[in-house]
Amino acid sequence: MNVCQQILALDAIFNTYRAQVNPQHRTLYIRRRTQLLREIANKDIDHSVRRQYLHVRKLILSKQHGPISDLQSLRSRSTSIPSRIGSVEQSFESVQGNDHGTPVKTHRRYQSNGSFQFLPPNVTMTMHEDLPLHGVVPTKKAEASRKMAGDKSLGENYAFAGMHHVFDQHAEAVTSIKFAHDEKHKLACSSSDGTLSICDLLPTPPSVTCFLRGHKAAIKDFDWSVANDFIVSASIDGTSRLWSPSSGQCLRVFSDAYLCPVLSCRFQPLNNNMIVTGNDKAHVQVYNTSTGKNVKGGTCRTTGAVLSLAFESTGTILWIGDEKGCILSFCFDIATGRLQKGKRIVVAYGCCITSISYRSWINREARDPSLLINVADNNLCLYRVTNEEGALSLKRSFQVRHERLGIRSSFCPLMSFRQGACVVTGSEDMAVYFFDVEKEEKSCVNKLLGHSAPVLDVCWNYDESLLASCDTEGTVIVWKREQRKYNI
CATH class of the missing domain: 2.130.10.10 (YVTN repeat-like/Quinoprotein amine dehydrogenase)
Incomplete structure (x- = not known):
């Protein structure tokens, strides 16, 4: 069963790269994979066969999509199943092949987040510009990142075209909101009135499709x-x-x-x-x-x-x-x-830690695994994860009005594909704030005003086309980001 869980985890990690134009197919794919793995989990199959299948599948997916940093960190960051993960990772050093199918020895280096990064033999560690995203040393001069962002500044990339929709189905505060994984238009909300609601943003007009009571x-x-x-x-x-x-x-x-x-x-x-x-x-x-x-x-x-x-x-x-x-x-x-x-x-003695978010790496310039933390002493803090036991080191903090309520924040999901990195948070002053975590001065790149009560939570859909925020009066605002063309 443990190998089956690793197989499903492997598919989940690479699932972002499947069916780029139709994310619903990715959801259906994972559901079907889950069903099939459950059916064979209790069958009497030699575990070595399952491990070999996991090994081969990982090689195929890595060759097709490139190695994934989160996937490669499994070996070094796992403390309870090193033998199982290790047996899969170790073979990577010699099984990479060229276009003719001939095995070619690859090189690897240890990254700051505890993972190994594999490079083709003809790529050296001094190359910075205009190479594939995987296997490249990050640099602040990366032209590819700027082109992906449409040659716009981080602030311009987080400009909004206005409100897409306003929901008010809850009688009391909406305490948390989350888009479904890999879904652009399905949103869930929890409330102090004791209910959850499921909202669909398509077809128009958006509607509440279900209450969980x-x-x-x-x-x-x-x-x-x-x-x-x-x-x-x-x-x-x-x-x-x-x-x-x-x-x-x-x-x-x-x-x-x-x-x-x-x-x-x-x-x-x-x-x-x-x-x-x-x-x-x-x-x-x-x-x-x-x-x-x-x-x-x-x-x-x-x-x-x-x-x-x-x-x-x-x-x-x-x-x-x-x-x-x-x-x-x-x-x-x-x-x-x-x-x-x-x-x-x-973090701050006697002050509540109301939100924690994890991100495996911030952007091309800052690949350390990080935690984003809301502290009820008027601070939003960004911490580096420094070892396999989860130790932390403070990187940055931002001033946000937060003294008594359960304020939450979020990493921006696409920040790893462009220069700069952004986080977004609610606040008790009724605004939504965007901060550039790499900027030392004037780090606030945008501020959304529209709520008439303290903003408790914020969340993105997976492609950053929509941002949702909720407040203590039960209002949920879905913001539409300005659409810009990206040179990908």
């Missing part, structure tokens, strides 16, 4: 599964729930073991059969979605109420932000769900 109190957080077939939610009624967004049905209820409000939740990114929740009494719990039971060894305690959770992309590190201003990292065993304590950092 069942919680008896405010919903503080939710998350989409990788294939968008499930949603998990966390509520102060002391439960987390698993939903089918297509039917609106509640599939399972997870009652908190300590009978206290549940404030945060996340799917395990490589194994959506597991979810992680954090409660008001400083406990983190791992559940099996099939059985509804706690995973043995999947419980840990923090220094305060767990307000935010974030996984590293390979699922082997979990970061937890609490009400005491601390971030704790835990090593997550994907096979068993066990948690092992890693590092602890005090």
